[in-house]
Amino acid sequence: MGTLVACxxxxxxxxxxxxxxxxxxxxxxxxxxxxxxxPVRHPQMVAAGRHxxxxxxxxxxxxxxxxxxxxxxxxxxxxxxxPTSANLPAAYDTFTELADARLTWCDAVNSxxxxxxxxxxxxxxxVERHKGLSPSTFRTTAA
Numbered sequence: 001m002g003t004l005v006a007c008x009x010x011x012x013x014x015x016x017x018x019x020x021x022x023x024x025x026x027x028x029x030x031x032x033x034x035x036x037x038x039p040v041r042h043p044q045m046v047a048a049g050r051h052x053x054x055x056x057x058x059x060x061x062x063x064x065x066x067x068x069x070x071x072x073x074x075x076x077x078x079x080x081x082x083p084t085s086a087n088l089p090a091a092y093d094t095f096t097e098l099a100d101a102r103l104t105w106c107d108a109v110n111s112x113x114x115x116x117x118x119x120x121x122x123x124x125x126x127v128e129r130h131k132g133l134s135p136s137t138f139r140t141t142a143a
Contacts, residue, residue, distance in 0.1 A: 001029050005048050008056075014106070015125060018054040031058045076109070 004027075012018050024030045031039040039058055049056040092098040110122040117124075 001042070001044055004029050005044070008048060008052070012052055012054075018052045021055040021057050022049070024056060024058050026058045026061055030056060034061070 008022065026039075029042055030045050032042050033040050041056065041058075045056045092101065111120060113120055114124075
């Protein structure tokens, strides 16, 4: 739970705001159970979402369309960031080196044109932040 909230915190600080909702996989740290098909959120995730001003939601179980975005992000990070003989040095000597590699990777990924939308994510974020009351509205968070 602590790692998940720390990652959420790091992400929201990096983008300087919070979206209306954050989509996650159906891990027990987010959804403790389903009752009549309705997900019951872990109380600590509800509190974390409230703290950041966004709702933490999870993918629909056994629904590839809702889960695809969540899994694609992990697949991309593993392919481009996790050390392999094909893409990076065999290991990082320090956690700081790994963190620096992550920032470099994020900058590279977020500055290239998205294949489906034709938009550059880094530029699109400013547009989303000023859109008004759409589902992708960003609210600035306190640092």
